[in-house]
Amino acid sequence: MIEFRDVTATYPDATKPTIKNVRLHIDEGELCLVVGRTGTGKTTLLRLINGLFPHFTGGVVSGQVSICGRDTAKFPPRELADLVGVVGQDPRAHFVTDTVEDELAYTMESLGIPADVMRRRVEETLDLLGLVELRRRPLDTLSGGQRQRVAIGAALTAHPRILVLDEPTSALDPPAAEEVLSALQRLVHDLAITVVISEHRLERVVHYADRVLYLPGDGSVRDGAPADILKDTPVAPPVVELGRIAGWDPLPLTVRDARRRASALRDALTACVATPAPAPDPDTAITVVVRDLRVAYGNRPVLNGVHLNFRAGEITALMGRNGAGKTTLLRSLVGLHQPVSGTVTVVGKDPRALNARALLQEIGLVPQDATDLLYAATIGLECAAADDDAGAAVGTCAALLAEIAPELHGEQAPRDLSEGQRLSVVLAIVMTAAPKVLLLDEPTRGLDYRAKESLASILRRFAQTGTTIIIATHDVELTAELASRMIVLADGDIVVDGDTAQVAVSSPAFAPQIAKIVAPLPWLTVGDVAESLGVLP
């Protein structure tokens, strides 16, 4: 099916190859998960499969990649379109037509499949992925999960033997991700399609995988059964980390596996006393006040009368499905939306009345596409501009960055950095003005576990110095790790507002894996469990 023979791939301006001497053989009907830290070549590996590398990206490939006997050096992506279907991270960027049905038919049209066959396959695919009600909908009215299912459907109608997905769930909330992954699971079982998928949030996919390809970062690929490979990789979901601490072998991959083995662990934990979360200090100053905030897009209400207070030094996680109003709330706090009614007060001031420079001193937002904030050619210039904008002493931003990401240096171009590194730069820029409130919108989207940990420790440090931090996120593990307070939004209303420890345990949708394993005990993270048991994680 997929055959890599001593493949080495080097990007045009790179000094060393991204993929080096890789031999691989992937069989029919396998669900193959590609894991590794950011920047280790996961996307490159996926692009080699349908020839986008090197036909589209440039660069040099030695060795041979052969897909069902076709050599990708001789066949460009369009000549492999009947064998390999590709689904990207952001389907919006890849849609060619504008309604669901047309999009499903597009690849078949290009391949010249007869009209009656096309019609039949579109109907079948609509059923297979549960898209029947959406068939006439314009693509830009779909939700994230629906969009991703359409993208998968569009790749499937051409009946490819192989489906390649590059982080298909990174932008999705947990239920939408589940929707997409269970659809994939069915495809593998019903149609024996070979699926190659890369993903950062292993807790979502690892239990579906037959096989894991781990890229350690030196260009090689380690290949094996999930439980074997994950024994010692630096990227691992919480359930696997718990298994490592507890010394379980083979490692559990699902909450169910772990829970069945965890009775001894639970007994051990019952004997320990859980460290109670420090009670919020009622004397700390309230920095942000939101009173009856109502925001609408045109006629569509997004926030209906939200009341909230945030204190200095508090870390709050803002959760809820895509489109619940999380981003809108954050944007309203920095004054990017004109509210229909209600007020927002940040440190006693109305953010809409402040000019940009004064606003910077009070509140900073790291938006979803953090890269939007970067435009200089090098990190050094970016930092200098940040010092200038914030009116801070020269070198403030560079010093902050050195603390957050010591591996970066001033001559690097922001463009060449990994997602996590770019986020660090943006964070340093925003914090240069020392705002009293820091907002982050989906900061962990493209981050691996290590990068997430370092982000968490940085944010904790900011909070200790009295910064109010509000994070909009889908990531329950991050919330458990970091936030002391959790707010759940649904349809523009606040549904839950309370201590993370209580909220997270009370509903499975927002419970981290560890909480599900040790329930009814109140532990939330691997770190907590390790500390209580006195082992090093």
Added chain:
Amino acid sequence: MRSFARNLHPLAWWLWALGLLTAASRSTNVTVLALILSVAWLVVKRRRSDAPWARAFHLFLKLGLIVLFIRFLAQVLFGTPIGTPVLFTLPELALPQWAAGITVGGPVTGPSVLAAFSDGARLAVMLALIGAANTLANPKRLLASLPAALYEVGVAVVVALSFAPSLIVAVTRVREARRLRGRDDRGIRGVLTVAAPVLEDALERSLALAAAMDSRGYGRRATVNPRIHTITTGLFSVGLVGIALGLFGLLDSSTPSRLTVLAFSVGVTAAVGGLTLAGRRGIRTRYRPDRFAVPEQLTVAAGCIAASVTIWASITHAGVINPPIGVLAWPSVPWPVLLGVLLAAAPAFLTPLPVFTQQADDAVAVRR
């Protein structure tokens, strides 16, 4: 005739509008022009959907009014006065010797204003008809129904069309990002600082789209014989010249009509032949192509009747369809033209209703 809601073939709307446009272009008779405009308005009113492009008609109407006003202003300022009565006299600008023949200001007469008005009205109505076609026909479906040989050009145009809205989104995003970094840029400086990141963003998007399209088989080709390629090029050249001559004859009433018909038919035949041959290189098939059924045929026929009746009348009743300048009388309309143009309103009643895309859940959201 009751039929299910469906969108008419976009080509049918364009041919209908082009028929009326031909009719309007042959006439400076304001009554005929008003009649054509009302017919277009009625059809748009009854058969437009809620799609974004369905708001084009008003835009084109406004554009038409601007053209009318400019034409009027030009006549008042620079026009040579014809006939009587003099309505008012503007102070005349004395121009140097080398600019002789150009007058600025001076007396403004009734007939010259009327002539300017009817000429401007003709342009405005023609614009409105283009607006009507844009309003009624889905531009993407129109490009999708291009012959196979033009498919790739069509895709390029579609991508370019979706580029504009995404550019606006990108500008907003970059501006907000700059505010978040503590900069309020306004005016020219603001535009310049925003331009580079926005274009970079747009470029990255188009590259991503191109990669996705390639992965989905865009641009696959069948191999063809090089001789066919040469013949195709020849047919295209002949077709282009023929159609250009034909169009010129159609819009210019002094060209003999036999020549017009001959050039047109030779041109169209050659072009169709060329497109068919060129289409052999593409292997593409169409998913649920738009039908060209009875309502489409009726629509095109209605447009053609309006065009041919007006062309016929402009030859036989030249003084009525193009009233002589200087006569201050309300222009009359010969009954065949009245009937022919009114027939063009038939699609407002005989075609199926368009499909509305607005979802039920959106409607619920609005009500709440």
